[in-house]
Amino acid sequence: MGLMDFFTGRAPAPFASPDPAIAREQMLASLLVMAWVVEARDPYTGGHLWRVSRYAALLCERSGIAMQQCARIAIGGFLHDLGKVGIPDAILRKADKLTDAEYAVIKTHPEVGARMLAGHPLAELVRDAVLLHHETPDGRGYPGGMAGTDIPVSARVVGLSDAFDAMTSTRPYRVGMPVGQALEVIESQLGRQFDDTLGRHFLALGQEGLLDHIAGHSDDGIPLQRCLMCDSTLVIRREQRAGDALFCRNCGGGYRLESGHEDEVLKAVPTGALGSAADLQPVADTELIQRFVRDTVREAFATTPAV
Numbered sequence: 001m002g003l004m005d006f007f008t009g010r011a012p013a014p015f016a017s018p019d020p021a022i023a024r025e026q027m028l029a030s031l032l033v034m035a036w037v038v039e040a041r042d043p044y045t046g047g048h049l050w051r052v053s054r055y056a057a058l059l060c061e062r063s064g065i066a067m068q069q070c071a072r073i074a075i076g077g078f079l080h081d082l083g084k085v086g087i088p089d090a091i092l093r094k095a096d097k098l099t100d101a102e103y104a105v106i107k108t109h110p111e112v113g114a115r116m117l118a119g120h121p122l123a124e125l126v127r128d129a130v131l132l133h134h135e136t137p138d139g140r141g142y143p144g145g146m147a148g149t150d151i152p153v154s155a156r157v158v159g160l161s162d163a164f165d166a167m168t169s170t171r172p173y174r175v176g177m178p179v180g181q182a183l184e185v186i187e188s189q190l191g192r193q194f195d196d197t198l199g200r201h202f203l204a205l206g207q208e209g210l211l212d213h214i215a216g217h218s219d220d221g222i223p224l225q226r227c228l229m230c231d232s233t234l235v236i237r238r239e240q241r242a243g244d245a246l247f248c249r250n251c252g253g254g255y256r257l258e259s260g261h262e263d264e265v266l267k268a269v270p271t272g273a274l275g276s277a278a279d280l281q282p283v284a285d286t287e288l289i290q291r292f293v294r295d296t297v298r299e300a301f302a303t304t305p306a307v
């Protein structure tokens with residue numbers, strides 16, 4: 001006997017679409033929303049998940065990885081830091097150098113993420129990227145100290161993409177490196193922190209200028225802007241228009257989007273207002289997530305029979 005609705009006594013509507021393909025998209029979209037809200041806890045990393053998934057997709061394509069696997073790795077790139085929900089704010093948002101004990105807490109996030117996904121119908125799709133993205137080919141990574149090609153390719157791709165984004169992003173305690181400088185670091189660490197073959201492909205992408213429209217952006221054609229009051233990132237959504245209000249998630253400072261600038265990018269102009277609790281609640285960019293689902297998820301399951 002199926003579960004009956006407690007109040008009406010009738011059979012409840014199914015939780016997910018009876019169409020397995022649509023149900024997979026719904027399940028994945030809900031995971032992406034959760035990953036977005038987890039990331040939003042850190043006001044300085046705006047757009048990180050989008051950038052990591054874009055770098056990962058480009059690197060996969062350049063490396064000749066099959067399309068379906070590329071799409072799965074891009075999804076892993078979006079979900080890789082899900083486990084950071086378990087890291088206390090005092091550590092996650094600490095501006096100073098972490099103590100050894102604090103760093104030990106940070107290092108739990110891959111396993112926390114893998115445990116959060118355990119039992120989820122789509123866990124297998126992204127488990128390696130979530131659990132193993134901080135393993136490094138020299139065996140000095142975590143949580144397992146795996147080495148070389150024992151580390152699944154999805155984790156090597158996401159790890160490299162994540163590290164490149166960390167290097168090129170501005171944090172409260174340091175300005176992000178220019179793309180060229182971060183590529184030099186990758187080159188110096190080939191075969192050690194970064195996979196040799198994947199790293200060389202990534203360097204080629206960088207030399208061809210194909211990373212420039214991702215670095216410092218939070219969506220296609222949307223450069224990151226910074227809060228004039230507290231310097232955290234202001235993430236502008238593609239659907240937002242001139243005149244729309246926007247608030248800094250860190251200090252609550254209010255902005256209005258203005259057009260008419262030379263580069264045709266909407267600029268956030270401070271209004272002097274402060275956001276209310278309702279204005280400042282974390283809201284996932286559901287349009288970006290829907291686009292990502294449409295572009296990526298169908299490819300990721302292209303050969304999965306609909307049973």
Ligand SMILES: [Fe+2]
Binds near residue numbers: 081109133134162
């Ligand atoms: Fe991570």
